Amino acid sequence: MAAGIGVTAGDYRYRSDSNGRLICQYGLDVAAGLNLANDAFLRACRGLPVDQVPVWFMRQAGRSLPEYHKVRGKGSMLDTIARPELATEITLQPVRRYGVDAAILYSDIVVPTHAIGFGVDIVPGVGPVVEQPFRGARDLTRLRPLDPEADTPYVLETVRNLAAELDVPLIAFAGAPFTMASYLVEGGPSRTHALTKRLMHSEPELWSALLDRLADLAIASIASQLDAGASAFQLFDSWAGALAPDEYRRFVLPASQRIFAELGSRGDGAPGIHFGVGTSELLELLAKAGADVVGVDWRVHLDDARERLGPDIAVQGNLDPAAVLAPWSVVAERAIDVLNRNSGQPGHVFNLGHGVLPETDPETLERVVELVHGYKAAP
Amino acid sequence: MAAGIGVTAGDYRYRSDSNGRLICQYGLDVAAGLNLANDAFLRACRGLPVDQVPVWFMRQAGRSLPEYHKVRGKGSMLDTIARPELATEITLQPVRRYGVDAAILYSDIVVPTHAIGFGVDIVPGVGPVVEQPFRGARDLTRLRPLDPEADTPYVLETVRNLAAELDVPLIAFAGAPFTMASYLVEGGPSRTHALTKRLMHSEPELWSALLDRLADLAIASIASQLDAGASAFQLFDSWAGALAPDEYRRFVLPASQRIFAELGSRGDGAPGIHFGVGTSELLELLAKAGADVVGVDWRVHLDDARERLGPDIAVQGNLDPAAVLAPWSVVAERAIDVLNRNSGQPGHVFNLGHGVLPETDPETLERVVELVHGYKAAP
Numbered sequence: 001m002a003a004g005i006g007v008t009a010g011d012y013r014y015r016s017d018s019n020g021r022l023i024c025q026y027g028l029d030v031a032a033g034l035n036l037a038n039d040a041f042l043r044a045c046r047g048l049p050v051d052q053v054p055v056w057f058m059r060q061a062g063r064s065l066p067e068y069h070k071v072r073g074k075g076s077m078l079d080t081i082a083r084p085e086l087a088t089e090i091t092l093q094p095v096r097r098y099g100v101d102a103a104i105l106y107s108d109i110v111v112p113t114h115a116i117g118f119g120v121d122i123v124p125g126v127g128p129v130v131e132q133p134f135r136g137a138r139d140l141t142r143l144r145p146l147d148p149e150a151d152t153p154y155v156l157e158t159v160r161n162l163a164a165e166l167d168v169p170l171i172a173f174a175g176a177p178f179t180m181a182s183y184l185v186e187g188g189p190s191r192t193h194a195l196t197k198r199l200m201h202s203e204p205e206l207w208s209a210l211l212d213r214l215a216d217l218a219i220a221s222i223a224s225q226l227d228a229g230a231s232a233f234q235l236f237d238s239w240a241g242a243l244a245p246d247e248y249r250r251f252v253l254p255a256s257q258r259i260f261a262e263l264g265s266r267g268d269g270a271p272g273i274h275f276g277v278g279t280s281e282l283l284e285l286l287a288k289a290g291a292d293v294v295g296v297d298w299r300v301h302l303d304d305a306r307e308r309l310g311p312d313i314a315v316q317g318n319l320d321p322a323a324v325l326a327p328w329s330v331v332a333e334r335a336i337d338v339l340n341r342n343s344g345q346p347g348h349v350f351n352l353g354h355g356v357l358p359e360t361d362p363e364t365l366e367r368v369v370e371l372v373h374g375y376k377a378a379p
Numbered sequence: 380m381a382a383g384i385g386v387t388a389g390d391y392r393y394r395s396d397s398n399g400r401l402i403c404q405y406g407l408d409v410a411a412g413l414n415l416a417n418d419a420f421l422r423a424c425r426g427l428p429v430d431q432v433p434v435w436f437m438r439q440a441g442r443s444l445p446e447y448h449k450v451r452g453k454g455s456m457l458d459t460i461a462r463p464e465l466a467t468e469i470t471l472q473p474v475r476r477y478g479v480d481a482a483i484l485y486s487d488i489v490v491p492t493h494a495i496g497f498g499v500d501i502v503p504g505v506g507p508v509v510e511q512p513f514r515g516a517r518d519l520t521r522l523r524p525l526d527p528e529a530d531t532p533y534v535l536e537t538v539r540n541l542a543a544e545l546d547v548p549l550i551a552f553a554g555a556p557f558t559m560a561s562y563l564v565e566g567g568p569s570r571t572h573a574l575t576k577r578l579m580h581s582e583p584e585l586w587s588a589l590l591d592r593l594a595d596l597a598i599a600s601i602a603s604q605l606d607a608g609a610s611a612f613q614l615f616d617s618w619a620g621a622l623a624p625d626e627y628r629r630f631v632l633p634a635s636q637r638i639f640a641e642l643g644s645r646g647d648g649a650p651g652i653h654f655g656v657g658t659s660e661l662l663e664l665l666a667k668a669g670a671d672v673v674g675v676d677w678r679v680h681l682d683d684a685r686e687r688l689g690p691d692i693a694v695q696g697n698l699d700p701a702a703v704l705a706p707w708s709v710v711a712e713r714a715i716d717v718l719n720r721n722s723g724q725p726g727h728v729f730n731l732g733h734g735v736l737p738e739t740d741p742e743t744l745e746r747v748v749e750l751v752h753g754y755k756a757a758p
Contacts, residue, residue: 194701194736201705241657244677244699246716278620280659281678298623299660320623322573326580337625357573 038168041101045232045271045293047314047347053339054101055372056171057365058275059355060094061106065362067093077122078114081107084157091162091170097362098369101349102169102232103162105225107155109175109236110183112217115151116144118184126188133187133195137206143213148224155221156228163229171273172225174218176237177211177255178248179276184210193242200251211255219262226263226270234273234295235259237286241278241297248285260290273316277354287313298323298353302341314347321352324360324368331364335371344377417547420480424611424650424672426693426726432718433480434751435550436744437654438734439473440485444741446472456501457493460486463536470541470549476741477748480728481548481611482541484604486534488554488615489562491596494530497521497563505567512566512574516585522592527603534600535607542608550652551604553597555616556590556634557627558655563589572621579630590634598641605642605649613652613674614638616665620657620676627664639669652695656733666692677702677732681720693726700731703739703747710743714750723756 040054062068068090072080081087090106110120110128119131119142132139148156162170175183182196183189190196200207222233237256240248260272274286275295286294287309294313296305298320305315323334335350342348350372356365419433441447447469451459460466469485489499489507498510498521511518527535541549554562561575562568569575579586601612616635619627639651653665654674665673666688673692675684677699684694702713714729721727729751735744 192701192736194704194738197699197701198704201702201709241678245680278657278678281680281683299620299657301624301660304660320576322571322576323580325573325577330580357571359573 038101041169044349045314049346052373053350055350055369056100056102057352057356061090063358064356064360065093082154084154087158088161102171103166104171112146112221118142128183130187134184146217146220159225159228169231172222172230172233174221176235177214178252179237179239180214181210182239215255215259218259232271237276240276245281248282256289283308316349316351318353321354321357324364335368339375417480420548423728424693428725431752432729434729434748435479435481436731436735440469442737443735443739444472461533463533466537467540477745481550482545483550491525491600495523507562509566513563525596525599538604538607548610551601551609551612553600555614556593557631558616558618559593560589561618594634594638597638611650616655619655624660627661635668662687695728695730697732700733700736703743714747718754
């Protein structure tokens with residue numbers, strides 16, 4: 001199976017999943033007879049050579065696709081996520097359209113918190129909104145452990161559907177403790193994260209307890225997605241860039257480190273991606289948390305990021321999602337610049353520096369995929 | 380005059396202003412008999428030794444002060460700015476309360492654009508809102524040159540009032556071309572600056588013409604404030620951190636460079652501060668634009684910023700405005716960390732990394748000023 005895509009057996013290890021099926025280290029489910037036409041994404045995450053630079057887009061499923069609006073219907077996004085057939089279809093749409101090298105589950109980082117009854121919804125045009133924000137120690141009890149089979153069966157059903165249908169790897173994901181804490185403490189999106197930082201600085205023990213519970217939620221959620229058939233995961237610490245490096249190291253790193261350690265100890269070798277925006281000063285710490293791949297936004301040129309991260313960490317990124325709105329000649333120039341800055345080194349997953357903007361023309365992304373796949377680094 | 384504050388005559392140069400009055404290089408208006416009790420701010424901007432680290436706070440005048448809300452009244456902030464007696468009083472309030480080492484004019488970066496009739500207002504809770512955003516070449520004519528005496532006489536009257544009353548330097552300011560362009564193109568505050576970047580990439584010549592007009596406005600506005608008695612200026616490129624370094628260099632640096640060059644060629648030696656948030660990757664370029672002082676937000680530790688900027692550039696910052704909401708012991712620890720990271724080198728103006736948050740307790744800022752003034756670096 002692997003022979004046709006130019007990999008050697010030495011690249012792979014196998015394990016049994018919870019149902020006794022043999023799972024390849026890189027998520028190729030051998031027993032189920034899946035034939036991943038494209039494992040370039042998983043190879044790149046591991047820093048292995050690839051024939052073509054793999055590419056996917058954060059938020060590739062959703063708002064920017066007309067076929068999404070056609071099937072999505074009205075109501076809260078959480079209702080759509082809770083309908084496995086619909087969520088499966090929405091996850092597949094960009095894979096079909098773009099020919100990307102990975103699928104990412106159509107879901108949201110607030111799903112586990114919502115599922116355990118913390119009282120959070122996603123309001124169109126606003127984002128996550130929490131009815132009763134986290135205010136003190138008594139709110140800790142509202143963050144009970146996640147039982148994925150009971151609390152988010154629809155997520156697992158969607159993942160199982162996808163594992164059966166996809167011929168590219170599926171990326172599981174969860175919100176990282178800091179970013180989740182910010183939503184729960186602020187009660188919604190925040191420009192300053194002022195209440196969150198106040199809690200962090202004023203009540204470090206409560207903060208640490210909060211982050212521990214959020215880490216547990218992330219671990220349980222991602223582990224269940226991997227068990228159900230996902231082959232890699234991304235931890236979204238989207239707002240970590242609001243912190244100074246010493247704050248991140250002291251108040252956030254321990255919880256995020258535990259997530260990567262516990263998921264890594266599963267032994268299935270699913271690579272972990274660690275992502276945030278505005279993280280110029282945090283790249284080394286995002287790697288130190290235990291990531292195999294560090295997501296880089298467009299503010300740091302990829303060669304600079306590479307230099308800071310060293311040869312053992314793969315990078316993901318980093319075309320500016322706003323630059324994608326420009327005419328094609330500009331988009332092409334910017335995409336090629338990203339590729340050139342990596343100089344053909346292994347360990348690069350092409351992506352945007354943040355999620356696809358709703359006003360993006362899908363045809364542009366189609367052409368980006370074509371460009372990335374056709375790219376050959378200068379010798 | 381200077382003898383009492385430990386400076387030597389060699390530190391100063393003199394020039395005549397437009398009214399033939401003798402102006403000291405550091406803005407001490409000798410002919411008018413001003414006696415600045417505190418020129419530590421201007422000395423620090425020039426990298427000269429000081430007895431105490433000077434400190435002021437971005438947005439020190441305004442929202443966070445009860446005495447501001449008492450005098451401010453209702454209506455648009457632009458109406459308040461247009462009343463010189465009120466604007467003078469509001470500018471003085473934090474100087475009185477905090478004993479800061481510099482005053483910053485109570486005004487707003489949209490004032491010149493508003494004054495020439497582009498149609499912009501400041502909406503409480505939102506920010507600048509532009510009725511008819513900049514869409515194409517025909518909108519260039521809406522950006523006619525600023526005639527400060529005719530268009531913003533109230534600003535000049537306020538500055539003259541302040542020059543007569545203050546015993547600390549007054550900081551003039553303007554919005555930088557990129558940040559102003561973003562407001563005019565987006566029509567208001569934007570998280571992604573998507574339309575702005577699209578214009579920049581799609582129509583580079585129009586973009587360049589737009590930035591040139593905005594540079595002219597900044598130059599005219601700052602020059603008129605300096606003529607009226609301000610002794611330093613700050614160029615606010617608050618949102619420049621949204622750009623990748625190569626984009627900044629190509630699309631923004633030339634216009635901002637011209638501002639510092641033209642204001643520098645006046646020969647009054649008023650130091651120029653260049654400020655933005657999220658500018659980790661842009662610090663060297665912000666200095667290259669011609670700034671004497673580079674504003675650093677809290678995301679970059681000051682020792683790292685110093686290392687990148689070299690010994691000839693002063694730094695301003697960089698306590699996290701959100702950290703100021705924490706209990707005093709934490710605020711003190713964070714403020715001392717900022718000071719320690721500078722290790723007592725000359726050329727440091729203490730400030731927050733961004734504007735004072737509205738929910739800040741003024742007493743905390745009083746204590747920060749006391750702490751900064753009492754600080755002695757370890758020998």
